[in-house]
Amino acid sequence: MKYNFDEVINRKNTNCVKWDSDLESDILPMWIADMDFKVADPIIKALEDRVKHGVFxxxxxxxxxxxxxxxxxxxxxxxxxxxxxxxxxxxxxxxxxxxxxxxxxxxxxxxxxxxxxxxxxxxxxxxxxxxxxxxxxxxxxxxxxxxxxxxxxxxxxxxxxxxxxxxxxxxxxxxxxxxxxxxxxxxxxxxxxxxxxxxxxxxxxxxxxxxxxxxxxxxxxxxxxxxxxxxxxxxxxxxxxxxxxxxxxxxxxxxxxxxxxxxxxxxxxxxxxxxxxxxxxGEEWLSQLLEYLEGNLNFLISFIDSKLPGLKVVKPSATYLIWIDCRKLGISSKEFCYRLLHDGKLRISDGSIYGKGGEGFIRINIACSRTILEEGLNRLAKVVNLFN
Ligand SMILES: Cc1ncc(COP(=O)(O)O)c(C=O)c1O
Missing domain, CATH: 3.40.640.10 (Type I PLP-dependent aspartate aminotransferase-like (Major domain))
Known part of the structure; x- marks a missing residue:
């Protein structure tokens, strides 16, 4: 079956760390490492069957x-x-x-x-x-x-x-x-x-x-x-x-x-x-997921290469967490993340929290639909362009 990773699922008000922990509702979260995609049908079915039993x-x-x-x-x-x-x-x-x-x-x-x-x-x-x-x-x-x-x-x-x-x-x-x-x-x-x-x-x-x-x-x-x-x-x-x-x-x-x-x-x-x-x-779902993530990765790389020459993507061989070198901007990653949150309404991860060598970098989670990714990148660009 063909899974639709373009589908945008509203995760707000689901006790979700990623989408429910910001008080301001217009913040776009691309930080913590979980995905915005619905899980594979056989998993949902297995859980539903277990729920139907009614004793836990x-x-x-x-x-x-x-x-x-x-x-x-x-x-x-x-x-x-x-x-x-x-x-x-x-x-x-x-x-x-x-x-x-x-x-x-x-x-x-x-x-x-x-x-x-x-x-x-x-x-x-x-x-x-x-x-x-x-x-x-x-x-x-x-x-x-x-x-x-x-x-x-x-x-x-x-x-x-x-x-x-x-x-x-x-x-x-x-x-x-x-x-x-x-x-x-x-x-x-x-x-x-x-x-x-x-x-x-x-x-x-x-x-x-x-x-x-x-x-x-x-x-x-x-x-x-x-x-x-x-x-x-x-x-x-x-x-x-x-x-x-x-x-x-x-x-x-x-x-x-x-x-x-x-x-x-x-x-x-x-x-x-x-x-x-x-x-x-789950293999069928996973192989389609990997294709979709690769598409997201390529989209992000071409967006940043063409529109944000001050940033550099460290091309990954694995994970949906993308590591980006922002040192050319000339501000700390903490300050950059603050500006992204307040001026761009975008929450991503500050590289400095990952210890020595992380300063000057940010981490973006691309496990979301392409439209959300594009929105996140536009918000990133808006803030980066404030520095130019
Ligand atoms: C490398 C790594 N290990 C462990 C975890 C968290 O694992 P768990 O939620 O199973 O404790 C993460 C979550 O992002 C991770 O990236």
Missing amino acids: GYADIPEAYYKAEIKWWEKRHNFRIKKEWIEVTTGVIPALSAAVQAFTEPGDKVLIQSPVYNYFNTSITNNKCSIVLNELNYNGRSYEIDFEDFEKKASDPKVKIFILCNPHNPIGIAWRKDTLERLGEICLRHNVVVVVDEIHRDLVYKERTHMPFASISKGFLMNSITCTAPSKTFNLAGLKTSNIIVANEEYRKKINRSLNINETIEPNIFGIEGLIAAYNY
Whole structure:
């Protein structure tokens, strides 16, 4: 069936963080990472059927859930996982937090690469660890990793884990196998556990494929835990369901313990149905979504290239979160976002919240209908032109 991603769905007054948290009703939100699209029909049907039953008590995870997860990994990512490797939890952030607790003591250090998704910081500091940064280097077009710096930091005995974001939010890179190999080898050399956030794994543009870190070698598999969810792929973030893949039994026991301590191990009945339907019947919707997002990306790039030469899009290989270099404007990204909000009625994400290297950049969510995207870009242009 043909899905209509051009349809504009009114999300206001639905308890929606993106559309309901601004007091002024005329603000256009293009910030938080969920999509404005209606989810795939088989998911809606599965949830409707569950609602019709009318009883929503505590849930158990059925065999069909594990089967759907395993099948998706193999079919979409060419990686065979086992049922016993899967730990279920309420989101990728709870998973990361559990991982920090499982592998560190208060006072230990956690390695991350900035700019990066800002909740990595809170997962670390909430668990009384400190952050060690391997800053990603922007070369004016894309990003490079300073491996020497990475190894120096990983070799600190206080560094217990590295949280890898692949594909990387906010810079939009699906890391290549050779890059992952270098990072993984360094972590093995220095006994640093790799915690991989692969929540954006399915949202990769045509010329690239996602490489699951744990699939690269037995050594990587046994030294990593991988956090995933159907939430970004299928727009199910509110169903609060994610999976942690842990092949190493010793690691798995530790993760399971942390999830129990945090009481984040109980599944959500709708999340179970959503995941099963998404992974079994969502591929048709996903392939049309990826085409639509690619169209949105091309639209944004040609709009900015032709109308806003002061801005530069960092062309992503993955994610619907687009990272834009605004440094030529000569103002801080915080000030720019303030002006966008107040003069342009447009809410986007300030790059500086993603840590070192994020200053001077903004992040725009393009997972919306083309008309909304065009409106957002016109608002962006209106404010940029005030500076000229
Ligand atoms: C890289 C990354 N990890 C985790 C999350 C949030 O995961 P969850 O809602 O499952 O906690 C996001 C949301 O934007 C993200 O971009």
